Amino acid sequence: MTGSTDDSTSTLAMLAGEALKNWEISGLVTLLADSNRIARMAAARELQLRGGAEVFSEVVKLSISKDVHLREMCAFILGQLGTPEKPFRIKALPILISLIEDAAAVVRAAAAAAFGHLCSEEMPEEVEKLLILAASDSSSSVRACVAFSLGSASINQEVETILTKLSNDASDEVREYAQLGLELIRME
Helix, strand or coil: CCCCCCHHHHHHHHHHHHHHHHCCHHHHHHHCCCCCHHHHHHHHHHHHHHCHHHHHHHHHHHCCCCCHHHHHHHHHHHHCCCCCCCCCHHHHHHHHHHHCCCCCHHHHHHHHHHHHHHCCCCCCHHHHHHHHHHCCCCCHHHHHHHHHHHCCCCCCHHHHHHHHHHCCCCCHHHHHHHHHHHHHHHHC
């Protein structure tokens, strides 16, 4: 959901990630505003892995930033903060709920994808309803992230209907995630 990369970009991202392991949290947070997407994503991934109350506190502040990229990084980080345990799941949900209604499509998409990560074992009804509403978003990226996340939703007719509709979307990415979502909900 973070965009396509070629081999050289993947190698660069891996090297950047390794280099950031010794950075202070404040430096990583500052790097989230970098103009280079690889630098932003490497810093975000490092923060996700570190987790902790300090990281959570710093990332939450980004949710009200005027910078679209910082709000996007906030949603991205919150989706997997403290991986694999994700101890801030409950505290992150209200922030992501506000970000799913952001004016910027990249922020809405990151929030929608974050719900799929945070709610992969149990999706709250409120989140499911927000994702169903977001399934008709004008942005194909948002619809693709919604389809990804609805694959973690409860098995019910409304979710299956939405995913079936998205599996016929004009966007290849949306169709692929919707088909995956349908497979996942039918497996249970």
